[in-house]
Amino acid sequence: xxxxxxxxxxxxxxxxxxxxxxxxxxxxxxxxxxxxxxxxxxxxxxxxxxxxxxxxxxxxxxxxxxxxxxxxxxxxxxxxxxxxxxxxxxxxxxxxxxxxxxxxxxxxxxxxxxxxxxxxxxxxxxxxxxxxxxxxxxxxxxxxxxxxxxxxxxxxxxxxxxxxxxxxxxxxxxxxxxxxxxxxxxxxxxxxxxxxxxxxxxxxxxxxxxxxxxxxxxxxxxxxxxxxxxxxxxxxxxxxxxxxxxxxxxxxxxxxxxxxxxxxxxxxxxxxxxxxxxxxxxxxxxxxxxxxxxxxxxxxxxxxxxxxxxxxxxxxxxxxxxxxxxxxxxxxxxxxxxxxxxxxxxxxxxxxxxxxxxxxxxxxxxxxxxxxxxxxxxxxxxxxxxxxxxxxxxxxxxxxxxxxxxxxxxxxxxxxxxxxxxxxxxxxxxxxxxxxxxxxxxxxxxxxxxxxxxxxxxxxxxxxxxxxxxxxxxxxxxxxxxxxxxxxxxxxxxxxxxxxxxxxxxxxxxxxxxxxxxxxxxxxxxxxxxxxxxxxxxxxxxxxxxxxxxxxxxxxxxxxxxxxxxxxxxxxxxxxxxxxxxxxxxxxxxxxxxxxxxxxxxxxxxxxxxxxxxxxxxxxxxxxxxxxxxxxxxxxxxxxxxxxxxxxxxxxxxxxxxxxxxxxxxxxxxxxxxxxxxxxxxxxxxxxxxxxxxxxxxxxxxxxxxxxxxxxxxxxxxxxxxxxxxxxxxxxxxxxxxxxxxxxxxxxxxxxxx
Ligand code: ADP
Numbered sequence: 205x206x207x208x209x210x211x212x213x214x215x216x217x218x219x220x221x222x223x224x225x226x227x228x229x230x231x232x233x234x235x236x237x238x239x240x241x242x243x244x245x246x247x248x249x250x251x252x253x254x255x256x257x258x259x260x261x262x263x264x265x266x267x268x269x270x271x272x273x274x275x276x277x278x279x280x281x282x283x284x285x286x287x288x289x290x291x292x293x294x295x296x297x298x299x300x301x302x303x304x305x306x307x308x309x310x311x312x313x314x315x316x317x318x319x320x321x322x323x324x325x326x327x328x329x330x331x332x333x334x335x336x337x338x339x340x341x342x343x344x345x346x347x348x349x350x351x352x353x354x355x356x357x358x359x360x361x362x363x364x365x366x367x368x369x370x371x372x373x374x375x376x377x378x379x380x381x382x383x384x385x386x387x388x389x390x391x392x393x394x395x396x397x398x399x400x401x402x403x404x405x406x407x408x409x410x411x412x413x414x415x416x417x418x419x420x421x422x423x424x425x426x427x428x429x430x431x432x433x434x435x436x437x438x439x440x441x442x443x444x445x446x447x448x449x450x451x452x453x454x455x456x457x458x459x460x461x462x463x464x465x466x467x468x469x470x471x472x473x474x475x476x477x478x479x480x481x482x483x484x485x486x487x488x489x490x491x492x493x494x495x496x497x498x499x500x501x502x503x504x505x506x507x508x509x510x511x512x513x514x515x516x517x518x519x520x521x522x523x524x525x526x527x528x529x530x531x532x533x534x535x536x537x538x539x540x541x542x543x544x545x546x547x548x549x550x551x552x553x554x555x556x557x558x559x560x561x562x563x564x565x566x567x568x569x570x571x572x573x574x575x576x577x578x579x580x581x582x583x584x585x586x587x588x589x590x591x592x593x594x595x596x597x598x599x600x601x602x603x604x605x606x607x608x609x610x611x612x613x614x615x616x617x618x619x620x621x622x623x624x625x626x627x628x629x630x631x632x633x634x635x636x637x638x639x640x641x642x643x644x645x646x647x648x649x650x651x652x653x654x655x656x657x658x659x660x661x662x663x664x665x666x667x668x669x670x671x672x673x674x675x676x677x678x679x680x681x682x683x684x685x686x687x688x689x690x691x692x693x694x695x696x697x698x699x700x701x702x703x704x705x706x707x708x709x710x711x712x713x714x715x716x717x718x719x720x721x722x723x724x725x726x727x728x729x730x731x732x733x734x735x736x737x738x739x740x741x742x743x744x745x746x747x748x749x750x751x752x753x754x755x756x757x758x759x760x761x762x763x764x765x766x767x768x769x770x771x772x773x774x775x776x777x778x779x780x781x782x783x784x785x786x787x788x789x790x791x792x793x794x795x796x797x798x799x800x801x802x803x804x805x806x807x808x809x810x811x812x813x814x815x816x817x818x819x820x821x822x823x824x825x826x827x828x829x830x831x832x833x834x835x836x837x838x839x840x841x842x843x844x845x846x847x848x849x850x851x852x853x854x855x856x857x858x859x860x861x862x863x864x865x866x867x868x869x870x871x872x873x874x875x876x877x878x879x880x881x882x883x884x885x886x887x888x889x890x891x892x893x894x895x896x897x898x899x900x901x902x903x904x905x906x907x908x909x910x911x912x913x914x915x916x917x918x919x920x921x922x923x924x925x926x927x928x929x930x931x932x933x934x935x936x937x938x939x940x941x942x943x944x945x946x947x948x949x950x951x952x953x954x955x956x957x958x
Pocket of ligand 1: 862891896909912915918920
């Protein structure tokens, strides 16, 4: 037995004996005083409970047994007997036992609870325990997966746990003594300083914030900081900061925010918002873009009545029907409707929704809503432009046609303005079926059909079309092929213009030109008739020379011996004169012949000399002399030799006639040629005749103006039209002295321009 236990046993025995003695005392007093069973029992109860205050429950229990025995023996009849005959006495003894046991038990419990309180340790054991506790807390501090910092009011790190320093890539020693701001981003440091100051102002209060920290390697660490300022033993403040790593959460949040931002941006760019609609509760959620489309404040909760209010009154019923049907059948839907914005503007939207079930099996619609106003607007403009095009087409004098892959007409726009102009009844025919000139111009049509077969566009094909009112009509057409989306050739589309008027004008012009040539020819022939004497003279001279040289030749041959040398010379002269005569005849024939205009580069001096040669005799007959002042080197002109000679002869003849009555001065014609400064060659015929009156100068070039009794009045008008056809100018002026000057300006021949 341990010494403590022995002492305890002795203590128990002594107290028990003392208790028995007190009980004996009470019993003796009660017996002799005859106080009765109940009073004695009460006295015993008081003694036992008092005893229980000092000792164990076991001792109280033993004393209770002794008390019951004493009550039965000394107080309950029959006295001095342990039996209890009176039932009422039993009713007293039973509660007595219970009261003793319960009371002792409660006292014992209270005593033992009091004993459990901290036992006053000794000073030594208290120091050991404290060190132990500090050590344990140190361990917790160091290795707790929470970063702890202790920062003084100046922001210097006083302490940091190993975990906290390691999270930042430092050792604790590297951080202690440094400013805590060093582990924060530059731009966040003011905020950190503010938070530390706030903690110091509100000592004992916790503050929480989220912030980024910079690791030693420069990477970012997001933390949630919980900080609190506390007074230290020395009365100074210290800020305790506990940080939780929330980098993953922040990254996830950022990624989510970014993807939401991308989605919002995509929705904004595509003018497409999204929505969710729980059919059972009517709860609607909108994306930012949907709010924008509906022009609704994001703070407002979208509701069906609000949406209906925004929808164009004419579309509301249709929208309600569509959504109602989708809700009833649990089916997807896709519809378009208009919105009326607060400023009255109308917006077209298309909503497409898919029916799904939520986790509880409730019907839910998830969909998109797109602003299709620009598309609608474009469609409207397209329709308008189509209408505008149609209006233009219907009011234009042109008409439009379309042919199929086989080049047969499929459509012709035959509107009121072109009615009767565009050939009707041509649908089903090809262009060459329609054109009566197809057989006459096979080459043109072959080329056209080759272009069509190559599916090449064509421009300005002019052809004779069907007759209208017995008159042929001419059409100019252009077309381009069209294809389907796969590039298959579908036919041609094009436009036709009625060019009958232009063609007829061209034909009239051509007829006029021919008539003019004819007329010029007639006047030339007439002129030649007048020149018969001159021509005969021109021919006579070489013929006379031929005759003379032939005689001479005979003379040379009749000599003995014949002078062959002389004969040969005579024959050579005969040949020369023969050539001269044949040249005159050729020239006259050329003038008399009706030839087509032949434009060639010409030496104007030669043209002048040849013309003068033809009228030589005429001049001689009228005693007119001619002086030619021709510039020796003259640039060529481009023209028809015969026509220009006709002009010259005409002017010379007029000059001769103008000087017919002149007797007081020499009858002289001056013919000049030379370049001018404007890129032309000038030719002038000056006479010393009657001159031109002011009245005649305006009218002399008009047809049939003549002052001569036998004149036709066509000469000058034909001369002017010939010169103008050469791109030149014919003018007349009265000389200062006497007579008139006729001047022709002809453009120079330019090789490149021809
Ligand atoms: P015609 O010689 O048959 O009269 P022209 O057309 O050649 O026809 O001439 C028209 C008119 O111009 C002449 O009748 C004459 O009055 C006038 N005329 C033409 N040449 C001269 C000229 N050299 N001097 C004066 N008048 C002239």
